[in-house]
Amino acid sequence: MSDHQRTSPKVIEVNHLVKKFNGVTAVDDISFSVNQGDIFAFLGPNGAGKSTSMKILTTVLNPTSGEVRVNGYDIVNEEHKVREAIGVVFQEHTIDEYLTAYENLYYHCALYKVPRKERKERIENMLNIIGLWDRRNHLVKTFSGGMKRRVEIVRGLLHYPQILVLDEPTAGLDAQTRFFLWNYIEQANLDYKITIFLTSHNLEEVEKVSRHTAIIDHGKILANGTNQELKEMTNTNTLERAFLEITGYSLRA
Numbered sequence: 001m002s003d004h005q006r007t008s009p010k011v012i013e014v015n016h017l018v019k020k021f022n023g024v025t026a027v028d029d030i031s032f033s034v035n036q037g038d039i040f041a042f043l044g045p046n047g048a049g050k051s052t053s054m055k056i057l058t059t060v061l062n063p064t065s066g067e068v069r070v071n072g073y074d075i076v077n078e079e080h081k082v083r084e085a086i087g088v089v090f091q092e093h094t095i096d097e098y099l100t101a102y103e104n105l106y107y108h109c110a111l112y113k114v115p116r117k118e119r120k121e122r123i124e125n126m127l128n129i130i131g132l133w134d135r136r137n138h139l140v141k142t143f144s145g146g147m148k149r150r151v152e153i154v155r156g157l158l159h160y161p162q163i164l165v166l167d168e169p170t171a172g173l174d175a176q177t178r179f180f181l182w183n184y185i186e187q188a189n190l191d192y193k194i195t196i197f198l199t200s201h202n203l204e205e206v207e208k209v210s211r212h213t214a215i216i217d218h219g220k221i222l223a224n225g226t227n228q229e230l231k232e233m234t235n236t237n238t239l240e241r242a243f244l245e246i247t248g249y250s251l252r253a
Helices: 003-007 050-057 079-085 101-111 116-129 145-157 175-192 203-209 227-234 239-247
Strands: 010-021 024-035 039-043 065-070 086-089 163-167 195-199 212-217 220-226
Touching: 010 050, 010 195, 024 050, 024 195, 024 212, 024 220, 039 050, 039 203, 050 065, 050 163, 050 195, 079 086, 086 145, 101 116, 101 145, 116 145, 145 163, 145 175, 163 175, 175 195, 175 203, 195 203, 203 239, 212 227, 212 239, 220 227, 220 239, 227 239
Parallel strands: 039 195, 039 212, 086 163, 163 195
Antiparallel strands: 010 024, 010 065, 212 220
16 A cells, blocks of 8 residues: 555545445445545446446435445535535536536536636636637537537536546547546646546546546446556456456447
8 A cells, every 4th residue: 555545535435335226226335435636437337337326426316325425525414515525527518508618617606606706717717728718708509529528627627626526528529639638637636636536438548547446347346446456456458458357348238
């Protein structure tokens, strides 16, 4: 165990989490934790329980049983505190296409109670970083998919969250936009000590940025450790091959 692991507080703690839907167990007694400042990948095949777990972490769903704490807060009894501590970028686009880029970010600032005097400066800084300040007054519906994704990621960071949750952040994007976004995410992690909790089906990209990985399948955590530990455990040389050895090679519905 590294010094970082020993000294960093845990910002996500999942203990014996269970989620059932009409008697079907989607998440089956899983436990794991994420250290402050980590880049943590939560991976699994389709239908593994990954999306359900992420919805619970972000307070969209309540667990059937077990305990989940995010930034020290219980996700059921202190959901508003949890929401203040996290930024979320969902796989589907969630920005309002009939507002401008500036308006989308401004309303997010208002929703998260960013001090009024700081809003313009934060928005200008973020839009300059992603190269869209000149397009600030354009309707989002005129943007490409990559431009929309850039806006969504900086929106998730506007209120300075302790944890940024990314669900397939680069799905469907071109190579240049993916390269830019991963660099930006890594820089935010370094500059602001933001913990990154992410999932993606692009395991080559995940391996480049993540430090720890948990793999879930059939509702259970099958492996959890550094990427190097997972590769050594499976006698493989890439995270993707380790993932396949752990979850199997059969096609999923």
